[in-house]
Amino acid sequence: MATDTRPRASGRRGLALLTVERPRPQSIRSRPNGWWLAVATVCFGAFMGQLDASIVTLTYGGLRSGFHASLAAVEWVSLAYLLALVALLVPAGRLADAHGRKLLYLYGFAVFTLASAACGFAPSLTALVAFRVVQAAGAAMMQANSVALVTTSAPRERMRSALGVQAAAQALGLALGPTVGGALVATLGWRWVFWVNVPVGVIALVGGHYLLPRTRARTRVTHFDWPGLLLLATATTSALMGVSAASGLPVPGWGVAVLFALAACAGPAFVRRQRRAAAPLLDLALLRVRAVTYGLVGALSGYLVLFGPLVLVPVVLTARGVSELTAGLVLTALPAGFALAATGGDRLLPCGLADRTRCLAGAGVFTLAMAGLLVVPPTVGPLVPLLAVTGLGLGLFTPANNTLIMGAIPARSSGTGGGLVNMTRGLGTALGVALVTLALQLAGTATDAALRAGLRWSAVVLVGASLVAVGAAWAGPRGESPRERAGS
Structure with a gap:
């Protein structure tokens, strides 16, 4: 009796679609200046990342009144995002070097877009902060690969120009954030500050699928350095919270001292771990x-x-x-x-x-x-x-x-x-x-x-x-x- 292999083959094709980088169309690869299309696609992420960084502070008033929360509580909408983003950037880059920068970049945009929609529907401030952490994970996958995709797409002699365009896209997002945020909050409400990311994310996903090049050079990773990730996250999170607390976050003096002490211990421990790990999160030779x-x-x-x-x-x-x-x-x-x-x-x-x-x-x-x-x-x-x-x-x-x-x-x-x-x-x-x-x-x-x-x-x-x-x-x-x- 013959076995029907069509469902199995279909499953393999579906898995490949999710785990294998797809090549660009030949018409894009053969264009003399086709690499600019890849740079333009990356600029979507650069623009949205800085727009989101500068736009969210405009929502504080609406969040305080909508959720009947204090300013200190509302500040966690920005702080949680920043803490998660900084902690996950290096691990996201490490995974991208092993599994494909285009793949991780597109997954990052998908996570960022879905989390942005969830932020807009958040029923409570606690849920909003949690969704912002997920949004930061998507942003880390994008930002860890944005510079890498630009440098590997552009010819060597045009690398500086390409990085300049990417930096300009970041500056544009930074410049428009207060204006766009103020207009959205004043007319449509704070939820639209997050929903505005959704259409841009969809456009970037489609563009990235067709315009970003596949990863040519990879670093083989046999297993992921979870202890290294924990130490890096502890060091960066403690340091950032300590700095934020010293500048006004409501934390007692002894708490600030504990945070800085924790960062001072976790940082050297992370370096020692990277020297001994078989597959380190960060190759210290780079530094x-x-x-x-x-x-x-x-x-x-x-x-x-x-x-x-x-x-x-x-x-x-x-x-x-x-x-x-x-x-x-x-x-x-x-x-x-x-x-x-x-x-x-x-x-x-x-x-x-x-x-x-x-x-x-x-x-x-x-x-x-x-x-x-x-x-x-x-x-x-x-x-x-x-x-x-x-x-x-x-x-x-x-x-x-x-x-x-x-x-x-x-x-x-x-x-x-x-x-x-x-x-x-x-x-x-x-x-x-x-x-x-x-x-x-x-x-x-x-x-x-x-x-x-x-x-x-x-x-x-x-x-x-x-x-x-x-x-x-x-x-x-x-x-x-x-x-x-x-x-x-």
């Missing part, structure tokens, strides 16, 4: 490469400088009677300058200018702009050009810095490298928000003199971070990376 080490320091400092003013400027201006709308418009000068320099820098600067020189020039520009905060009055007129110049400097610095990092990482580990870059950015973001908030709280905003003092202390923090970025660029590699010389 011994000069371009990677100093590049990550530069990335952290750059994002601290990027996000610090996003907290500082609205607080300072609104305390002086400026409307929220005007403060938001002033703030757009920073991401607008970022996007302009990130996309147009290659056209304005000499083609042969080294990435290290570009990093130094960009870091020098935003250092001078941040130093200007020490002397200018906290009014609209002086702040707009300072923020625009800061954005221009960051737009020159960030693509060149990312190129140095990713150019020094083997293609087979580009997912892990991308996860490291984005984890460092997340830490820089948290530090920028926390340190500026702490400076403002210590100085106070009740009087004009206190407001000026808060501005000065915040500027000292931002200038210090800028100087660290200058130092990291100066100490970075002075020649091409081995991967660049090999043309891989």
